Amino acid sequence: MKAIVQEITEKYSLQNVVFQRDNIAFVDVEKKFAIDLVTFLKDYHQFSHFVMMSCVDWIEDGQFQLLYLIHNPTLKVDIGIKTYLNRTEPTMQSAHHLWKQIWTYQREIKEAFGIDFPGSPNVDENFVLEGWTEIPHMRRDFDTAAYSEKTYFPREGRFTHDPATYMREKLYPNQPVTAKKNTNEQ
Template sequence: MTQPNQPTTQPNQPTTQPNQPTTQPNQPTTQPNQPTTQPNQPTTQPTKSRFGDKLLQELKNTFGIEGKAESDRRIMIEIPDPAQIRKVAEFLREKGIDHVKSITGIDYPDQKKFSIVYHVSSYGDFELAKLILSLRTYVPYERPEIETLYEIWPSVWTFERETYEMLGITFKGHPDLRRMFLPEDFEGVYPLRKSFKVKQEALFIDKQA
């Protein structure tokens, strides 16, 4: 005997799910605009404009001498009369310029004179320490001498001795104006004068070589 026919398949079932949204609702892709720069910060005034301009004006009013700013950190002051150098140095010392950094001596044979440039600044005042003043004056060939500034700026001790030794400029009143490199009995043209000539030594040739 056989069983009555049974259905061999199940009733049709849905093969796919109902449509689902495939993407999320739109989201903002960027953040709101942010400021890209910082607000303006106050800037400090250059050292020269705060101190240099004032010093130049005071020097002009007091001594009648001129100067010019070569940069925000360096000022050249011309002192035509070397007899004024001590008074100018005393004035600057009272303003806080407390030491000499170096001295530059230059020979001008065509004009028969030497220039002496004192490069001065400050250790004690932080703001003035950013500034270098160059005090330039001249002495003639026939009388190459000038007053020492040792009593005002003791740091000038070595620089005056070196300038004396190399150019023959005498710093009147210096307590120890001895030579440092040349022998005490040195005679002839001073080594940093333009008229100084280097002696040419004969070459030694070994003929047996």
């Protein structure tokens, strides 16, 4: 594992290599080398199992982060390859030729974040939503509560209790409020 990470770090001049555990490492790679790195690991180091692909919206940095998590079944190790996209022009090279399940992941990310993967099969089809006309719903600048209020006829008189206070008032009204113990500190 260490040797593999060492090799790809030198080959692709990676920054920010994190060993989460002995058998999981996360690396940051430039956008243009990301698919090359996944292909290299798959072809030369038997990372033959594609675990998952996900996307995070770092709205403060103006970036989308894509994560490709791949697994080597013989060594039983995982490597997560993280890459960053500009939020203003979210387009990424498609990896549909490596594993077929990436088609679906890319279709989902296209719908949820609006990141385009040119050439990926069926990428324009609906994934979960039908007839969505707003901005992609998983982007953090999409206000879901405001959208819901505008669209779905909220019923007047609905309010939310804080579960802890509400239970204390209703179930144990006579019990004095004790100082909250922090169980994490020993």
